[in-house]
Amino acid sequence: MKIYFLICKIPCITEENLDDYLVNYKNPHFVEELPLLQLPINSDKIFRAYTVNNLEMTDHDRGLYPKDVVVGEFIPQEVYSKLNNGNIVLAYVGNQLVLRRLYVTKNKITLRADHKGIDDLFFKLNEIKEIWKIRYVFFRRVPELNVSHNLEDKLSFLEQEFLKLKERNL
Numbered sequence: 001m002k003i004y005f006l007i008c009k010i011p012c013i014t015e016e017n018l019d020d021y022l023v024n025y026k027n028p029h030f031v032e033e034l035p036l037l038q039l040p041i042n043s044d045k046i047f048r049a050y051t052v053n054n055l056e057m058t059d060h061d062r063g064l065y066p067k068d069v070v071v072g073e074f075i076p077q078e079v080y081s082k083l084n085n086g087n088i089v090l091a092y093v094g095n096q097l098v099l100r101r102l103y104v105t106k107n108k109i110t111l112r113a114d115h116k117g118i119d120d121l122f123f124k125l126n127e128i129k130e131i132w133k134i135r136y137v138f139f140r141r142v143p144e145l146n147v148s149h150n151l152e153d154k155l156s157f158l159e160q161e162f163l164k165l166k167e168r169n170l
Contacts, residue, residue: 005136007038008047011048012035013048017035022096039136048071050071051067057115059114073088074131080125088133109128
């Protein structure tokens with residue numbers, strides 16, 4: 001059985017068109033004129049790409065850096081309260097687009113950066129104009145895939161090395 005994916009053309013918000021997007025986000029003609037990413041993914045959904053422009057979603061040399069591209073799936077307003085806490089979202093709230101982790105409580109949301117020095121942002125659910133749940137990330141750099149940053153993994157590795165040394169000495 002073959003599965004076919006159609007090429008999905010995704011409008012991309014960049015630093016250059018961000019201010020225009022904030023004014024014209026509901027205008028389909030404007031959105032059609034945004035630069036496009038073309039990806040072989042499910043084209044039944046509505047996606048928006050966004051070029052990261054700050055370090056708010058970094059933590060100890062990991063995370064999202066400027067010029068990385070995230071792709072979010074449009075989330076209808078009636079589903080906001082059902083989103084899992086901790087999801088990374090691109091939220092249009094107030095007069096800004098905010099890329100952060102989402103935490104929903106009753107009629108309020110908290111947008112939390114991964115960077116420890118950044119304050120949380122708090123909003124009422126009815127203040128949200130759009131939410132895009134991040135589904136894909138394209139890094140501008142090659143991530144270190146083989147390097148473990150997990151303390152438990154490092155301790156386990158050291159334990160194995162000690163066992164090897166102990167066996168040699170017996």
